[in-house]
Amino acid sequence: QGQEKLSCNPKKENGTHVVLCELGNPMKAGARITVDMELSVSGLEDMGDAITFHLQLWSKNSPSSSNASVTVTVPVEAEAEMGLRGNSLPATMVLPTSWQGVEGSWRLEDHGIRVEHVYELHNKGPGTVSGVTLSLAVPHLLGDHVLLYLLELGTEGGMNCSHHPALNPAQV
Secondary structure, three states, rough: OOOOEEEEEEEEEEOOEEEEOOOOOOOOOOOOOOOOOOOOOOOOOOOOOOOOOOOOOOOOOOOOOOOEEEEEEEOOOOOOOEEEEEEEEEEOOOOOOOOOOOOOOOOOOHHHOOEEEEEEEEEEEEEEOOOOOOOOOOOOOOOOOOOOOOOOOOOOOOOOOOOOOOOOOOOO
C-alpha cells in the first residue's frame, strides 16, 4: 500500500560484501511485497563485462530450507571519453626545395630543420581507462628521399612506448 524506506546494513562475510535489509516484523502469512533497490557499486573497472548479485529472502521465524533465492546478472559498461590533442613546434614550416645534408656529420642541424610533434591523450571520464593504444603513422619517406628523419620518441606519465625500427637509423 504505502512506500517505506528499508533499513539496510552492509557488512562483509567470507570476503563477500553483503547487504541485509529488514523488510518488516511481524509480517502476516501470505503477504506480498515489492521491493525496489538501487545499488551503487564502485570499483567496477576490473570486474569484466558483468556483475552478479545473489538475492535471498528468508524468515527468522521459519527455519525452512526452501528460502527463495535468485541470481541477477547485470551488464557493466564502462563510460569514458578520450581526447587527443596535438601540436607541432614550429607550427608551420617551409622546407627548402633543394636541401643538401652534410654527409658524415653528427650535428643535427646538418641533417635538416628540427620539428617536434607533441600529442596529449586525455581521459575526460567519468570512468578510468586502461590498455589504451595510440598508433601514430608518420610519413618519413617521400619516394626514395627522406621527408622526416625520425630522431626520438618519448612518453611521460608512466606510459609504455614501442617505436618503429627506422628511428634514428644513422645514429645522429
